[in-house]
Amino acid sequence: GVAAGSDDSSAWPMAAVLLASFYLNIVSWLYLSALWEKRRTGAASGHESTSITMPVGLIEGTETVGFFVVLLAVPGWSVVTMGVMATAVGVGALIRTWSGVRSLRERDLAPAGRRPRR
Numbered sequence: 001g002v003a004a005g006s007d008d009s010s011a012w013p014m015a016a017v018l019l020a021s022f023y024l025n026i027v028s029w030l031y032l033s034a035l036w037e038k039r040r041t042g043a044a045s046g047h048e049s050t051s052i053t054m055p056v057g058l059i060e061g062t063e064t065v066g067f068f069v070v071l072l073a074v075p076g077w078s079v080v081t082m083g084v085m086a087t088a089v090g091v092g093a094l095i096r097t098w099s100g101v102r103s104l105r106e107r108d109l110a111p112a113g114r115r116p117r118r
C-alpha cells in the first residue's frame with residue numbers, strides 16, 4: 001500500500017527488497033530454531049519457557065512497529081525507511097545465522113560432559 005501510494009518510482013523495488021528481507025529473516029529464525037530443537041539444545045532441553053526456541057534478532061517487535069509508524073506517518077520518507085529497515089532486518093538475519101553456527105560448532109566441539117548451554 002505504501003508503494004502504491006508513493007510518487008517515487010523506486011518505492012516498488014524497495015518494497016520488494018523489504019519483503020525479501022522479511023523472508024530471509026524468518027527462514028534464518030525458523031531454521032536455527034529447528035536445528036536447536038533437533039539437537040535438544042533449545043526448548044526441548046527444558047531451559048526455555050516456550051515450546052520452541054526463539055533466537056533473538058536485531059529487529060524484533062518494537063522496532064518493527066516503530067519503522068511502520070514512520071513509514072505510514074511520513075510517506076515522503078518511504079523509500080529511505082524501507083531501505084533502512086530492510087538493511088537492519090538483513091543484518092539481523094546474518095548475525096543470527098553467524099551466532100547460531102558458532103553456538104552449534106561450540107557444542108559439537110565441547111567434550112560430552114562439558115557441553116555449554118545456550
